[in-house]
Amino acid sequence: MPSASKSQQRLMGMAYAVKDGSLELSDIDPAYRDKVKSLSDGMTKKDLKKYASTKHDGLPETVDEAFIGPFVFNDKMSDEELKGMYDAALDGYAYYQKGMHYAKSDYKKAYQEIEKILKKRGVAVDEDFAHAAQHITPSANIGGMGPVVLPSDGTVGSGDKLSGPGIADIDDEEETKKQKGTVKNLQAEELALTFKAFLNEQNEAMDYNDPVLVRSRVAKMRADDMKKLDALKKKEEKERKRAMKRWNQKKYDQWLEDVASNDGWKNAFDMAQNAEHEPGLIDWVKKEFPYDDAYQRIQWDIEAFAESAEPITEKKLDRDDMITWIEKYMDFVRTTEEFNGSQGGIWVSGENGDEYKGRVIYDYYSEDYKNRTFGVDNKWEKELNKRGWYSEWHDAGTSMIWPL
Numbered sequence: 001m002p003s004a005s006k007s008q009q010r011l012m013g014m015a016y017a018v019k020d021g022s023l024e025l026s027d028i029d030p031a032y033r034d035k036v037k038s039l040s041d042g043m044t045k046k047d048l049k050k051y052a053s054t055k056h057d058g059l060p061e062t063v064d065e066a067f068i069g070p071f072v073f074n075d076k077m078s079d080e081e082l083k084g085m086y087d088a089a090l091d092g093y094a095y096y097q098k099g100m101h102y103a104k105s106d107y108k109k110a111y112q113e114i115e116k117i118l119k120k121r122g123v124a125v126d127e128d129f130a131h132a133a134q135h136i137t138p139s140a141n142i143g144g145m146g147p148v149v150l151p152s153d154g155t156v157g158s159g160d161k162l163s164g165p166g167i168a169d170i171d172d173e174e175e176t177k178k179q180k181g182t183v184k185n186l187q188a189e190e191l192a193l194t195f196k197a198f199l200n201e202q203n204e205a206m207d208y209n210d211p212v213l214v215r216s217r218v219a220k221m222r223a224d225d226m227k228k229l230d231a232l233k234k235k236e237e238k239e240r241k242r243a244m245k246r247w248n249q250k251k252y253d254q255w256l257e258d259v260a261s262n263d264g265w266k267n268a269f270d271m272a273q274n275a276e277h278e279p280g281l282i283d284w285v286k287k288e289f290p291y292d293d294a295y296q297r298i299q300w301d302i303e304a305f306a307e308s309a310e311p312i313t314e315k316k317l318d319r320d321d322m323i324t325w326i327e328k329y330m331d332f333v334r335t336t337e338e339f340n341g342s343q344g345g346i347w348v349s350g351e352n353g354d355e356y357k358g359r360v361i362y363d364y365y366s367e368d369y370k371n372r373t374f375g376v377d378n379k380w381e382k383e384l385n386k387r388g389w390y391s392e393w394h395d396a397g398t399s400m401i402w403p404l
Contacts, residue, residue, distance in 0.1 A: 011035060011039060012039065016045065018040040025037055071088070071114075073117075075117055079121065085114055086114040086125055089114060090111045095219040095222050095223075097219070244283040244287070245280070247284035253305075255281070257305060259274075260302050268300075272296070272298040275294075282295075297358070316387065317387045319335070322401070325387065329361065330349070331349070331352055332349040333346065333347075334347040345402045345403075346401040349362075356383070359380075361376070363375050374393065390402060
């Protein structure tokens with residue numbers, strides 16, 4: 001779904017940033033704020049990213065676009081894109097429920113406007129029961145049921161017996177155990193049972209050629225399913241928070257010690273990935289270190305824990321060897337003689353943002369007292385001390401490293 005113009009790409013970029021949390025809505029020009037809010041509320045993060053990542057080359061500055069409810073479209077879009085958006089708008093209108101973010105009239109107006117564009121191109125968009133059946137679930141195949149088939153004289157429907165390629169896996173104990181209890185698995189089960197009951201109940205009384213009646217029944221079924229899924233998601237979220245509360249710094253340090261022992265730290269990357277099997281751990285790390293990637297942070301902590309457990313070496317590095325080691329992490333490294341004539345020290349920049357294991361080494365104005373001492377990263381200073389050196393600020397942008 002590429003953007004059709006530079007202006008649309010910019011709007012999508014702002015909406016994606018708002019959705020991602022990296023930009024506040026209040027920071028956006030008031031002239032575009034409502035459009036950006038509508039896009040951010042009405043589109044998925046994935047779709048916004050696709051529009052926002054369109055290259056500018058060859059795009060016009062603007063094209064005529066329609067902003068209706070959660071839909072943004074124009075005549076430059078392909079038939080497939082417009083038909084997909086048409087189906088989404090039609091579903092929103094047919095299955096509209098009280099409390100939805102946009103008005104029912106927005107969905108109707110959107111699919112009518114898109115229909116006009118498609119009909120000008122000669123593209124048929126006739127709505128019938130077959131289309132409605134395709135939208136009862138994300139696809140016409142309901143986990144293990146196969147294609148949707150309605151009952152008729154002498155034959156049963158797909159809701160009355162199971163069919164399709166998914167049946168071969170029902171007795172697979174390993175797969176069943178893996179999926180059991182997940183929201184996705186429960187969703188499939190609930191939808192299958194609900195659809196079967198729906199077909200049985202309406203087998204004699206329902207006129208399948210009445211699209212209004214079909215949509216009404218399907219909408220009711222979807223509403224009931226959504227309530228059940230919401231309850232399942234709330235339960236899952238409650239369990240996630242409960243698991244996260246079991247972690248604190250002391251337990252985290254103990255876990256680091258366990259995985260780093262017996263040379264486990266040498267495989268710190270794999271150990272960090274395995275953290276997802278510890279209930280609540282990833283969520284706790286994200287909460288404690290919101291600016292770090294959780295898995296990367298765990299990897300660094302495993303490596304750092306192993307290093308902290310090593311005895312401090314008695315071997316002192318001379319200045320040349322120390323400069324060689326520092327240059328692995330810092331771009332600007334000179335002698336103190338080059339700075340002001342002082343003998344024996346190392347002159348480094350304190351404002352270039354150089355990093356050691358994912359954290360800025362020198363930040364004179366930092367208020368991160370947990371991980372820094374006078375603005376110097378504690379892990380960096382520890383490495384200097386192990387090699388017989390220490391940091392000393394000369395000014396806010398300049399640090400000297402001296403032998404102990």
